[in-house]
Amino acid sequence: MSIEKTKALVSALGKRKIDMYRKDFLLTWEKSLAEIEATFDVARIFKMMRDANVSSRIWDSGIAVSNFRDNSTRTRFSYSSAADLLGLYVQDLDEGKSQIAHGETVRETATMISFLAEAIGIRDDMYLGEGDRYQREVGKSLDEAVAAGVLPDRPTVVNLQSDIDHPTQSMADFLHLAEHFGGLDKLKGKKIAMTWAYSPSYGKPLSVPQGIIGLASRFGMDITLAHPEGYDLIPEVVELSAKQAKASGGAFRKVHSMEDAFKGADIVYPKSWAPYDVMQKRVPLLHAGDNAGLKDLEKACLANNAKFKTWECDEAKMKLTKGGKALYMHCLPADITGVSCAAGEVAASVFDRYRDDTYREAGWKPYIIAAMILLGKRENPAATLSALLKRGTPRQL
Amino acid sequence: MSIEKTKALVSALGKRKIDMYRKDFLLTWEKSLAEIEATFDVARIFKMMRDANVSSRIWDSGIAVSNFRDNSTRTRFSYSSAADLLGLYVQDLDEGKSQIAHGETVRETATMISFLAEAIGIRDDMYLGEGDRYQREVGKSLDEAVAAGVLPDRPTVVNLQSDIDHPTQSMADFLHLAEHFGGLDKLKGKKIAMTWAYSPSYGKPLSVPQGIIGLASRFGMDITLAHPEGYDLIPEVVELSAKQAKASGGAFRKVHSMEDAFKGADIVYPKSWAPYDVMQKRVPLLHAGDNAGLKDLEKACLANNAKFKTWECDEAKMKLTKGGKALYMHCLPADITGVSCAAGEVAASVFDRYRDDTYREAGWKPYIIAAMILLGKRENPAATLSALLKRGTPRQL
């Protein structure tokens, strides 16, 4: 991609009306459409700069805090890669190693780690009703510390997965879709099936399907949410998505059949999750460290899951989609039948055909995170990007 | 702050007679007053440079080893932030993951991690009589390796808390005091109460109170050390502090009443610690991994603590201080009554009033650590700082 094209995109970004400076990126539906598009712009610009060997090192020093309250490989690497791309050093806030359990308040910790920090990425998705709340508490503490003159600047909080949304995932997913279909405007009217799929595991968060319907409904898409009875998402997110779909000129319906959802779909996103009420029951057990209770819940949940083994994205169901060629999506890792488990979310032959697509989908995540950080840190992000282009430091010699 | 003011401070630094090059920073009382002041100068300069968006990246590559033999959040972040500010990459020496337990000598490890290292930060505060010794052993090994031509340069060892002193804490504390009272010279004659406070925990190191009396006594302050009978500090440090207080034109006394210590105080530092003899008894139990023995000791110690629940920094006691408005200090996290525990070191209303002060106090730590590293690494630190100012690379675009 040429530098001219990059400059044009920076210039277009400069014209968008956005209000993201000193704001966190927690839920996509808190962001205006212009802000969503600005995030895609910046992600694309960072990728174009890297392809053109232009360094996007904005900071000569600075800390990016990484606070993973649940395991992660790909998001951890995406966050590190994004931070490093901008010149930030990643310091883990490892609550196992730290003194946080010893009575520190969130407020204090948030301040103590932020004296020289520019960004704080948080994953907290295990506890329904708590992850998003924690992220907001951190943000509020930072606002207070800035207001009190305790912190020199406001680090941006980036939601790396909460109980409610997984915006770095969903935004990467939709930038992938925009690239695949030739533009974000091309998504209007496209049929997307966000559907539950069988998995021999339990307790998978709800944030991915919620993130997908919460974002798809902004672009006038025709959304079908499919899952077995009882496998509900957070009701408020489903309601909001329906409302947003209507407002954006799209459609939203809920069905209890994967086949139904796949019929005529342009895009399918088959992915397992735990039922909403199981996630609710889990929280007090997790807090109590009640391993026996958790085991019992897992057993009951897996037994229930097993009733829905036919919820697999197999060749027969793919044939139901538009021309049999819907785009398959997944946040990875997928439970692939006969590969990573005996029976799973997707047939091996289907996954094989779309593997590279899912990799490309994932490949946007570092750039999306870098964009979220920049947009929270600069009132005029286009000016900063122009300065980077003008400086023209090669990323590699 | 203007660049001119920064330049003036660099110039003043250049005139101080110091001998810190290739020396470690382990105990404040091993440093001359000029060296203490030089450390404050450099910390201030680094902060002023950051405020003025001037990069203080001295190194284009280089390792800062972090060796935490006890948990830490804030010091870990301070160290990382300091290292990153200077351009160094932090590599943890994680003795859990490493082969150190398998018969490696300290000498060998110290050398092996230092081929491309510029600094080594060490926290080793659990074992009375051992932490400081370990830090010196590392330093001696480095001297030998440099002398043998095995290492190209001498990394600076920075004490991130030992059994004896906690200089990055105490130096940040006193830079905060200097800022608060309008200069280090203003501390002369000020009354400071370093006092034990009740906490429902046990085994807290002695290094903070020792660090405070060991440093306060250099500036002609009027020091009261207060604790219940039996909660002694290391006798040698108390003796030294008394001697230093006298030499600097200050005063030092020991009392067994918090109220007594607070009377007329300009500054109060109420903080729990474990009695010296308990810390001594703990060492062989820790080495033996005698968990039952440790539990017994903890139980006895907590029972004894409970006799001194009135040792709380509450509003009534604050009223005894100078104009009822002494500056409250704490190294954080504090045990706050009704917040982090049922009964603790400080009343919630007192802590609330001084929260931002304690945050500002902590905020100096990254700059203090960066200063300690620079001063160990450069014979003429003023020249390096001048070069940074002249180069004028923006810290952020």
Next chain:
Amino acid sequence: MSIEKTKALVSALGKRKIDMYRKDFLLTWEKSLAEIEATFDVARIFKMMRDANVSSRIWDSGIAVSNFRDNSTRTRFSYSSAADLLGLYVQDLDEGKSQIAHGETVRETATMISFLAEAIGIRDDMYLGEGDRYQREVGKSLDEAVAAGVLPDRPTVVNLQSDIDHPTQSMADFLHLAEHFGGLDKLKGKKIAMTWAYSPSYGKPLSVPQGIIGLASRFGMDITLAHPEGYDLIPEVVELSAKQAKASGGAFRKVHSMEDAFKGADIVYPKSWAPYDVMQKRVPLLHAGDNAGLKDLEKACLANNAKFKTWECDEAKMKLTKGGKALYMHCLPADITGVSCAAGEVAASVFDRYRDDTYREAGWKPYIIAAMILLGKRENPAATLSALLKRGTPRQL
């Protein structure tokens, strides 16, 4: 060392016929002699540049993945130091913390961590028959991802110790030998004793002795491999070494006596390892998590080891070497009699005499790793090194 000498070495490097671009560094015997020598050249150049305060920061951003499937201190630091020297940020792939156990394939993980990666260092030495295979699987996955256009560039895989070879160790060892004897060509005809030594531990990998004979046999050296009966290495590696020795004009023999091996030796490398057949038996036990089985095997193995306590590199045996002054080598940490154990691989007095030599030996490792990374990443490494010299950014101010 002067810049002129560095430039001359860069120029010599430019003339070598090598094919290392986009190739991994897994086994030294897969590399041509020119490629081995090029690696030494680049390592030397990086060291010379550092000594001359020239930054070798090739990357302004980029990730170096570190994947340690076994403990490490020195190699971890060497890898970090090398990555940082080149401007790369090290991100650990910590399979404990990650989701890799949850059904992710190697292919997927390799791709997911590599979107912005330039290098992947892997230690996988515990499982005979598996470590090297895993490294190749990673490399193959990367090739596929590059071919599919999923990755923008091919990260270089560097073997940080496998079940077969330990090239960063052996290459550092031989660069040390080249320095010690005045040139790689001086190694021709030199007698080297690679011999087993007693250790009170068990399960040490075979990769170091295999790496040494596999590399020594390229330079026309006179190699004696010595070990008690039953303490075999992987037969294919021994056969290959014998063949290589012959081809390079050297010699290779196997004996069952340390004394025999030491006679007239210029270089001795006494080092413990576990017998090949024990390592084979260990694999299924490790996979099954059969701790009782592992304990039994350890017990039997230690009992057998104990028969060979005389296999110690002591003063008497050193007297048998050439002029009694053979160069002692070890990859460290050594089991030193009376220091790290009651009876071990080497007498304290012998080790003491050669300590600094072993440290110097180890000191090459960061530079060797940096060289391996560069050679995998640049078709014309001499051009990149010239550009670094021309740029002339100081490493430190």
